[in-house]
Amino acid sequence: MDRLYKPSKLSEILSKYGFRFTKSLGQNFLIDGNIVRKIADAAEISEYDNILEIGPGVGTMTEELALRAKKVVAVEIDEKLRDLHKETLDIENVKVIYGDFLELDLEKIAGEEFGDEGFKVVANLPYYVTTPIIEKLLLSKVNLISITVMVQKEVAKRLAAQPGNKDYGSLSVFINYYTDCKYKFQVPSSVFMPKPNVDSAVVNLKMKEREDLDTDFLFKIVRAAFTTRRKTLLNSFSNSGLPYSKDDIKRALELSGIDGGRRAETLSLEEFIILSVNFKSVG
Numbered sequence: 188m189d190r191l192y193k194p195s196k197l198s199e200i201l202s203k204y205g206f207r208f209t210k211s212l213g214q215n216f217l218i219d220g221n222i223v224r225k226i227a228d229a230a231e232i233s234e235y236d237n238i239l240e241i242g243p244g245v246g247t248m249t250e251e252l253a254l255r256a257k258k259v260v261a262v263e264i265d266e267k268l269r270d271l272h273k274e275t276l277d278i279e280n281v282k283v284i285y286g287d288f289l290e291l292d293l294e295k296i297a298g299e300e301f302g303d304e305g306f307k308v309v310a311n312l313p314y315y316v317t318t319p320i321i322e323k324l325l326l327s328k329v330n331l332i333s334i335t336v337m338v339q340k341e342v343a344k345r346l347a348a349q350p351g352n353k354d355y356g357s358l359s360v361f362i363n364y365y366t367d368c369k370y371k372f373q374v375p376s377s378v379f380m381p382k383p384n385v386d387s388a389v390v391n392l393k394m395k396e397r398e399d400l401d402t403d404f405l406f407k408i409v410r411a412a413f414t415t416r417r418k419t420l421l422n423s424f425s426n427s428g429l430p431y432s433k434d435d436i437k438r439a440l441e442l443s444g445i446d447g448g449r450r451a452e453t454l455s456l457e458e459f460i461i462l463s464v465n466f467k468s469v470g
């Protein structure tokens with residue numbers, strides 16, 4: 188049987204069901220078997236794994252995931268795909284849930300579908316909601332093991348950036364707090380139907396054990412540090428709107444052993460954590 192990544196098969200299915208692409212939903216479907224397999228490889232899926240896919244589209248990735256995993260639950264916003272899925276995703280270990288992933292009660296769905304078992308997320312994400320989707324995954328109280336996603340290349344670089352890199356910013360620190368993130372490979376726009384205007388890349392994020400911290404406060408400090416990227420930390424914090432005097436800021440930096448003349452983009456996650464603890468103590 189022809190696989191869905193074969194362009195002729197995909198076109199046949201799309202025209203059979205009169206499917207029209209909705210650009211605003213980020214609908215760019217994969218048409219390359221190699222890339223589909225490479226994404227599944229990057230996700231390190233075994234026959235014991237539960238998978239949550241966000242945005243199955245026609246089901247090109249879903250088909251591959253179902254071959255490798257124990258169970259695949261796919262969440263799709265576009266109800267117009269319902270009839271088409273009866274043909275493409277009539278697979279024993281696949282369940283499709285229709286709705287907006289951002290509106291979904293993830294804790295409830297994970298409990299109902301995967302019980303106490305962990306799960307991995309694999310997705311070719313709709314680019315207009317990449318960050319909110321990743322934030323929701325990381326902040327939910329679920330037994331998430333890893334996230335392997337295709338995103339816009341620029342975003343992939345920011346997600347995986349390390350201190351000192353030009354792409355390193357508050358998003359990188361947030362990701363680094365929750366996960367060990369690796370940039371896996373770049374994907375050309377020619378492997379999509381229709382072709383997007385931007386390049387893509389795949390990242391793998393493995394969930395980390397983390398300390399119990401006041402994360403709201405930590406990320407407030409991180410965002411404040413990056414308010415004026417090119418300026419020194421002392422200046423950034425002074426102009427950030429945080430309720431600290433220049434002396435308080437100097438003191439928090441000093442207690443943390445961090446030179447106020449440095450820039451935010453040079454600070455490691457550990458330094459941000461120490462700094463946030465010391466800001467609490469001077470405030």
Ligand code: SAM
Pocket residue numbers: 212213214215216217241242243244245246247248262263264265286287288289310311312313314316
């Ligand atoms: N996985 C398919 C593939 O690789 O060919 C399709 C990927 S396409 C880039 C993104 C998919 O996400 C589309 O099917 C789109 O309808 C769906 N989508 C967009 N926004 C969504 C949301 N908020 N929740 C769930 N699915 C969404």
